[in-house]
Amino acid sequence: MIQNFGGGELLVILILALVVLGPERIPEMAKSAGKMIAKLKTMSSGLQGQVQGVMDDPAMQPLRELGDLAARPRQKLAEYALEAEADERARSERASIDAATESGAAAEPTGTDPAEDASTGDDSGDDTGERETA
Numbered sequence: 001m002i003q004n005f006g007g008g009e010l011l012v013i014l015i016l017a018l019v020v021l022g023p024e025r026i027p028e029m030a031k032s033a034g035k036m037i038a039k040l041k042t043m044s045s046g047l048q049g050q051v052q053g054v055m056d057d058p059a060m061q062p063l064r065e066l067g068d069l070a071a072r073p074r075q076k077l078a079e080y081a082l083e084a085e086a087d088e089r090a091r092s093e094r095a096s097i098d099a100a101t102e103s104g105a106a107a108e109p110t111g112t113d114p115a116e117d118a119s120t121g122d123d124s125g126d127d128t129g130e131r132e133t134a
Contacts, residue, residue, distance in 0.1 A: 069076040
């Protein structure tokens with residue numbers, strides 16, 4: 001509020017104060033105004049500390065995120081999009097792992113895999129030691 005006062009306005013206020021209060025009461029009023037301003041600054045810094053303490057509480061996380069969204073909407077929306085994309089990627093990876101696990105579990109109960117025996121050249125399943133000749 002004081003920031004909007006120019007030099008001319010301030011001079012008019014000082015002249016009015018001199019006329020209304022008189023020269024003997026102006027220093028006393030200036031001193032009390034200074035004390036009041038200092039008290040207001042102290043109170044506002046205390047209030048800021050209390051608000052900061054409340055906002056640091058984990059229960060206030062949604063409110064803090066809402067404030068961040070209001071302050072920087074583009075940045076927060078980009079962060080949300082990246083998080084959603086990462087979640088979707090993780091979900092699809094889990095689904096493919098689950099599908100592979102299910103198909104692998106279905107193949108195991110049938111016994112040994114014939115393709116695996118052919119690729120390793122393992123004839124351990126042949127107890128007689130004889131090979132078929134064509």
